[in-house]
Ligand SMILES: Nc1ncnc2c1ncn2[C@@H]1O[C@H](COP(=O)(O)OP(=O)(O)O)[C@@H](O)[C@H]1O
């Protein structure tokens with residue numbers, strides 16, 4: 374059996390009196406594309422936020438391989454190799470495309486205040502290296518021509534791509550995507566699916582929240598289903614699709 | 630690079646001014662524009678960079694001034710060394726205030742610095758064994774370079790403008806660096822910056838300490854220029870003036886705070902002159918600042934200097950048709966291209982890499 378990269382055990386999270394997650398346990402196998410689905414308000418984004426340290430969970434434990442993540446601040450979680458995009462955290466619209474991707478390269482550098490302000494040789498070298506990396510990332514997605522455009526001026530599809538490129542630039546072990554296809558055209562969604570599949574082929578583990586069922590069914594190795602904060606099913610896309618509780622909760626519910 | 634040319638232009642203008650203008654009245658204003666510009670520059674890095682506000686920068690300015698005054702008059706410390714020690718002490722004080730307040734989201738730093746500024750001024754007034762109380766410290770020695778005391782407006786001007794230029798260079802370098810991008814990113818969206826691995830409290834603390842150090846150095850310059858310090862210039866009113874300078878000039882631009890410092894320093898002179906002739910003008914200065922602040926926040930929140938730093942788009946009008954939600958009209962869209970991306974090292978992207 375493939376060893377799990379991400380393990381979530383007994384995760385519970387309350388917002389005041391509202392129980393957003395209740396005893397959620399599952400693991401994401403290394404190298405897999407793992408889907409998380411569920412009706413709106415099921416707690417999917419909250420689960421992402423708990424894993425990435427945005428909120429410390431009320432109860433439960435989270436591990437990346439053998440390293441406990443519980444209680445770590447977001448930047449420390451990122452430093453362990455988790456990159457994410459967000460449902461509503463947009464890219465930095467006041468910065469250029471290149472600068473956005475360079476922020477994604479933040480963890481690949483180490484220059485601090487003095488070195489940067491004085492432009493010490495080591496920092497100049499680091500800056501050159503990061504710029505080359507960022508431009509390479511942009512060339513691969515054919516965004517190099519837009520490197521110096523403000524992200525806020527790009528259409529939605531372009532902004533999504535910048536955000537994804539930014540997340541990938543950090544060379545993560547685990548890529549977490551929160552509804553990456555929301556608002557994309559059918560065509561763009563298909564391309565996104567191809568992209569995820571190719572990332573998987575390169576060995577990246579992907580944890581995906583998505584409403585677009587055809588995308589989920591085509592790219593995911595395994596799928597977990599949340600409903601009202603509880604994990605009601607987990608298995609291959611086929612198994613989950615046939616699950617009665619899932620049909621009731623998700624397909625018959627508030628799904629888009 | 631346009632910023633580099635801006636700095637060259639600034640240097641030429643300052644040099645020409647220094648060579649052509651001899652009258653102490655104008656030189657005095659120019660010196661104060663540079664000193665205020667230095668404080669405002671630091672505050673601008675904090676506000677525009679990290680999206681944080683300090684209401685106590687006059688206090689840091691005062692700490693530098695008093696450190697220089699006390700160390701040189703009481704213990705005969707070399708003025709340059711005193712300036713350095715003052716900056717160090719001020720940086721430490723800033724770190725102590727910043728560490729707890731910057732961990733929290735929101736404007737706790739503004740609260741913390743508001744309190745700190747008030748405490749600092751009380752200490753200047755009350756600790757009269759060291760600070761001479763409200764009457765202040767006199768006979769502060771001049772700075773000197775290679776034995777030449779900087780005792781005239783003219784000589785001092787030739788110290789402050791290159792120093793300001795140097796500080797602008799440092800600030801510009803910082804904004805274009807890894808840390809500077811992290812700061813701008815967190816100013817726009819803290820959560821996203823943290824998710825990208827930015828240690829948000831630490832990055833904010835770094836720029837806050839730097840801005841306090843800039844203020845401290847400016848304070849030391851003030852002390853050695855006037856050779857006299859007293860508590861009154863370092864109070865809340867000046868903290869607000871600094872805030873007006875930064876907002877007026879534009880906190881998102883490197884030049885904004887300097888432009889704001891120029892406008893406000895000249896305005897202060899004009900209004901002070903008017904108040905001299907027409908006593909009822911007294912007190913109108915504060916009203917004027919308030920009106921300026923409100924007008925700018927309503928009509929030009931980006932500040933006077935904003936266009937100077939608008940990122941220039943050098944790329945040709947590309948395949949993104951503006952607001953249209955169309956994907957790139959190429960044989961394949963970006964996603965398909967990442968999908969096909971080769972893992973071998975494709976050619977390093979030389980174009981666009983800044984020299
Ligand atoms: N920051 C928050 N504060 C309070 N309640 C929240 C917060 N974030 C989410 N919730 C609530 O938690 C529940 C789960 O939300 P969310 O995780 O965003 O669901 P999903 O991503 O599955 O649509 C919802 O009822 C939502 O209103």
Ligand SMILES: [Mg+2]
Pocket residue numbers: 417418419460
């Ligand atoms: Mg959500």
